[in-house]
Amino acid sequence: MHLYLLLLLALWLEGSTAEERSYGLGGRWSIRSGNGSLELSGEVPGCVHSALFQQGLIQDPYYRFNDLNYRWISLDNWTYSKTFKIPFDISKWQKVNLIFEGVDTVSKILFNNITIGATDNMFNRYSFDITSLVRDVNCLEVRFQSALSYAAQRSRAHTRYRVPPECPPSVQKGECHVNFVRKEQCSFSWDWGPSFPTQGIWKDVRIEAYNICHLNYFTFSPTYDNSAREWNLEIESSFDVVSSKSVGGKVIVSIPKLQTNQIYNLELQPGERIVELFVKINKNVTVETWWPHGHGNQTGYNMTVLFELDGGVTIEKSAKVYFRTVELIEEPIKGSPGLSFYFKINGFPIFLKGSNWIPADAFQDRVTSDVLRLLLQSAVDANMNTLRVWGGGIYEQDEFYQLCDELGIMIWQDFMFACALYPVDRDFIDSVRAEVAYQIRRLKSHPSIIIWSGNNENEAALMTNWYHISPVDLHTYINDYVTLYVKNIREMVLAGDKSRPFIISSPTNGVETIAEGWVSHDPYSNYFGDVHFYDYFSDCWDWKVFPKARFASEYGYQSWPSFSTLEKKVSSKKDWSFNSKFSLHRQHHEDGNKQMLHQAQLHFKLPQSTDPLRAFKDTIYLTQVMQAQCVKTETEFYRRSRSEIVNKKGHTMGALYWQLNDIWQAPSWASLEYGGKWKMLHYFARRFFAPLLPVGFEDQSVFHVYGVSDLHSDLRVMLTVRVHTWSSLEPLCSLATKGFVIRAGKAILLYKEPVSSLLRRCGHCTRKSCVVSFYLSNDLELLSPINHHFLSSLKEAVGLRRAHITAIISQQGDTFVFDLETSAVAPFVWLDVGSIPGRFSDNGFLMTEKTRSISFYPWKPTSKSELERSLRVTSLTDIY
Numbered sequence: 001m002h003l004y005l006l007l008l009l010a011l012w013l014e015g016s017t018a019e020e021r022s023y024g025l026g027g028r029w030s031i032r033s034g035n036g037s038l039e040l041s042g043e044v045p046g047c048v049h050s051a052l053f054q055q056g057l058i059q060d061p062y063y064r065f066n067d068l069n070y071r072w073i074s075l076d077n078w079t080y081s082k083t084f085k086i087p088f089d090i091s092k093w094q095k096v097n098l099i100f101e102g103v104d105t106v107s108k109i110l111f112n113n114i115t116i117g118a119t120d121n122m123f124n125r126y127s128f129d130i131t132s133l134v135r136d137v138n139c140l141e142v143r144f145q146s147a148l149s150y151a152a153q154r155s156r157a158h159t160r161y162r163v164p165p166e167c168p169p170s171v172q173k174g175e176c177h178v179n180f181v182r183k184e185q186c187s188f189s190w191d192w193g194p195s196f197p198t199q200g201i202w203k204d205v206r207i208e209a210y211n212i213c214h215l216n217y218f219t220f221s222p223t224y225d226n227s228a229r230e231w232n233l234e235i236e237s238s239f240d241v242v243s244s245k246s247v248g249g250k251v252i253v254s255i256p257k258l259q260t261n262q263i264y265n266l267e268l269q270p271g272e273r274i275v276e277l278f279v280k281i282n283k284n285v286t287v288e289t290w291w292p293h294g295h296g297n298q299t300g301y302n303m304t305v306l307f308e309l310d311g312g313v314t315i316e317k318s319a320k321v322y323f324r325t326v327e328l329i330e331e332p333i334k335g336s337p338g339l340s341f342y343f344k345i346n347g348f349p350i351f352l353k354g355s356n357w358i359p360a361d362a363f364q365d366r367v368t369s370d371v372l373r374l375l376l377q378s379a380v381d382a383n384m385n386t387l388r389v390w391g392g393g394i395y396e397q398d399e400f401y402q403l404c405d406e407l408g409i410m411i412w413q414d415f416m417f418a419c420a421l422y423p424v425d426r427d428f429i430d431s432v433r434a435e436v437a438y439q440i441r442r443l444k445s446h447p448s449i450i451i452w453s454g455n456n457e458n459e460a461a462l463m464t465n466w467y468h469i470s471p472v473d474l475h476t477y478i479n480d481y482v483t484l485y486v487k488n489i490r491e492m493v494l495a496g497d498k499s500r501p502f503i504i505s506s507p508t509n510g511v512e513t514i515a516e517g518w519v520s521h522d523p524y525s526n527y528f529g530d531v532h533f534y535d536y537f538s539d540c541w542d543w544k545v546f547p548k549a550r551f552a553s554e555y556g557y558q559s560w561p562s563f564s565t566l567e568k569k570v571s572s573k574k575d576w577s578f579n580s581k582f583s584l585h586r587q588h589h590e591d592g593n594k595q596m597l598h599q600a601q602l603h604f605k606l607p608q609s610t611d612p613l614r615a616f617k618d619t620i621y622l623t624q625v626m627q628a629q630c631v632k633t634e635t636e637f638y639r640r641s642r643s644e645i646v647n648k649k650g651h652t653m654g655a656l657y658w659q660l661n662d663i664w665q666a667p668s669w670a671s672l673e674y675g676g677k678w679k680m681l682h683y684f685a686r687r688f689f690a691p692l693l694p695v696g697f698e699d700q701s702v703f704h705v706y707g708v709s710d711l712h713s714d715l716r717v718m719l720t721v722r723v724h725t726w727s728s729l730e731p732l733c734s735l736a737t738k739g740f741v742i743r744a745g746k747a748i749l750l751y752k753e754p755v756s757s758l759l760r761r762c763g764h765c766t767r768k769s770c771v772v773s774f775y776l777s778n779d780l781e782l783l784s785p786i787n788h789h790f791l792s793s794l795k796e797a798v799g800l801r802r803a804h805i806t807a808i809i810s811q812q813g814d815t816f817v818f819d820l821e822t823s824a825v826a827p828f829v830w831l832d833v834g835s836i837p838g839r840f841s842d843n844g845f846l847m848t849e850k851t852r853s854i855s856f857y858p859w860k861p862t863s864k865s866e867l868e869r870s871l872r873v874t875s876l877t878d879i880y
Contacts, residue, residue: 045364123182
């Protein structure tokens with residue numbers, strides 16, 4: 001067992017120095033196509049697609065079939081250029097650098113018509129010395145090469161053996177050889193996303209001029225001395241000393257609320273210099289730790305670091321510092337082979353509950369602060385405490401991690417390698433090493449990041465032979481795998497960040513994978529590490545389908561986004577049917593539309609309307625019902641498995657479903673649609689991730705209810721079980737148990753009874769005519785969501801009749817209240833206000849009472865009349 005500790009720098013504020021100037025080069029640039037036939041202006045940060053759209057030269061790339069129509073943009077070689085005057089006397093500065101925070105992706109850089117360097121990695125930061133070239137008026141050119149042609153060239157040059165996969169499945173309508181270029185992997189397409197391999201300057205670019213010395217970067221992480229019970233802070237600073245002689249001075253580290261103020265003397269020799277400081281936190285002051293959402297506060301402390309150096313150089317940095325410890329526990333479990341796999345935060349075992357994060361847009365300039373906050377707040381509002389930043393996308397922007405720090409969202413951080421094997425030639429490895437070093441420095445100070453993972457599914461791809469590798473060649477690919485992820489990435493993580501754990505892949509068997517030589521013969525073992533699980537054909541209502549694993553880091557089912565999301569700016573009327581050319585084109589998962597209907601018709605009647613538009617809307621609704629119910633069943637199985645070993649399996653301590661967000665408007669596994677609208681699944685997640693939850697299920701016709709607690713203290717509760725007939729709004733019977741104590745962080749059995757006995761006790765009731773609901777409470781209040789259990793498929797329900805549901809809307813400040821009244825029991829009641837942005841307090845619920853009040857929280861100003869015009873209330877009975 002190892003102890004990993006972390007302390008965070010959450011907010012950079014520009015320091016001041018008498019010997020440094022900076023000039024931003026963002027804003028308007030000129031852009032021209034490879035042959036010069038097309039010239040336009042565009043914004044930096046940005047990309048060519050966005051510039052073309054903003055200038056009215058193309059439609060929205062997401063409209064209908066434009067991912068195919070605009071393939072020419074990614075195939076061309078574009079040039080960005082800018083002529084600018086530096087607003088200060090450049091002759092007074094000893095060193096001038098040109099800094100690119102992010103270039104997408106392959107380019108040659110010319111400054112005043114002189115080639116100064118090249119880029120080949122979207123995930124790296126580039127700095128070029130332009131001291132001898134810079135003038136008052138300058139010309140900067142970034143000549144891009146198509147990432148598609150570059151990747152193809154690199155693939156052709158790799159002649160010793162193939163590096164699969166060469167191309168994505170045809171249903172994805174994507175591009176080939178993505179594994180040969182260090183670029184957002186899913187930009188070449190994925191089974192939930194389009195192919196838009198962008199070109200552009202996607203992050204800030206600037207000129208930096210300085211004398212004497214310059215602070216290149218500044219980061220830190222903690223250590224915790226168990227024996228002394230005190231925190232220490234390790235600060236690392238990198239300086240470029242351009243003075244011809246050494247530079248002396250001092251640094252003052254101050255954290256006022258922790259009564260910590262320490263002074264260190266410095267002596268910097270000319271050249272690139274690393275300064276490491278060891279700061280002891282005043283042990284007489286109580287340090288409040290950072291906790292994940294639902295487990296405590298996200299307390300932080302303001303810190304200033306002041307460098308006072310010779311020559312009047314003063315550099316001040318301000319940061320917010322968070323303290324917390326993280327341990328990955330892999331130890332034997334009584335009654336089970338293998339090892340545990342769970343996290344302790346500040347010494348407390350935490351069940352990780354949440355989802356997987358993908359890029360929020362194919363065009364990163366569209367991902368604003370508002371977009372990030374909306375999506376991340378929606379995760380918190382659904383009781384999530386963890387997101388996995390998936391390895392086929394991007395290392396997210398600084399603000400993403402800052403928001404996660406503030407909101408208490410733990411991050412499982414993949415390195416950007418996914419579903420592929422990769423080359424290990426020297427140029428590729430050098431590029432990766434620069435990428436990894438930069439990202440570790442940039443991100444390691446965030447408390448939200450609790451683990452590094454080397455890749456997504458590449459161990460599983462290799463060892464279960466996704467790519468049909470001959471057994472005689474397997475050793476070569478294993479060697480390449482170990483070279484990339486162990487001898488390079490892992491080595492750099494261990495050297496650069498000792499504050500959190502590293503695993504080589506996801507799924508992984510953790511230390512067992514290491515013991516087996518860095519690749520496991522069974523990467524999907526239920527006895528070690530984490531698993532990914534997908535099964536679209538077995539009945540998702542049967543919990544025995546799912547793996548009783550230590551940690552489920554990917555699982556899920558597809559659904560379609562709402563009609564309002566598809567209708568606006570994406571499609572035309574001719575597209576509005578489930579089998580239209582558009583619907584088939586938008587589905588990038590093989591047989592995905594058929595799989596959704598197959599799973600739905602196991603328990604529901606498929607829409608029968610002869611009106612094509614009505615049938616399309618009803619089918620969309622039903623796919624969301626199916627997705628929500630499937631993921632609910634699977635997630636509740638994982639949550640109730642946290643405290644038990646059954647048939648030698650169990651102690652599940654994490655459930656991260658695939659996926660949180662969408663990259664465009666299309667069918668996917670997401671619970672948040674493109675734009676942030678909550679699918680039915682997200683409302684279900686708000687309930688099935690509740691900190692206190694009753695979970696009901698059947699085993700051999702015996703009905704069980706478990707009580708699941710994420711709380712830090714024991715709690716006395718009472719379980720109420722009610723039975724309704726589908727034909728009546730009055731409960732047929734209700735049973736309240738005696739009080740139980742649910743221990744902190746445990747799942748325990750509260751109730752079990754044969755279904756036949758339950759039905760007999762409740763009178764005139766059969767499986768097909770009745771439904772069970774249940775909740776936890778004390779003498780004063782409801783403590784959990786009201787959960788339910790279906791005793792039969794709803795397509796077989798007896799007595800279920802069409803519910804007429806009315807809604808009266810009133811306004812209370814910025815919130816709107818929907819007072820609902822139903823004429824009959826209504827399953828999966830869905831309130832939809834079209835494209836009005838906002839969320840409800842609950843949705844997709846089983847309505848067994850005559851009246852119910854639901855709140856609506858708009859994200860933008862709206863009116864009662866707008867809501868009344870837009871509101872559509874649907875339940876399952878409306879499509880039967």
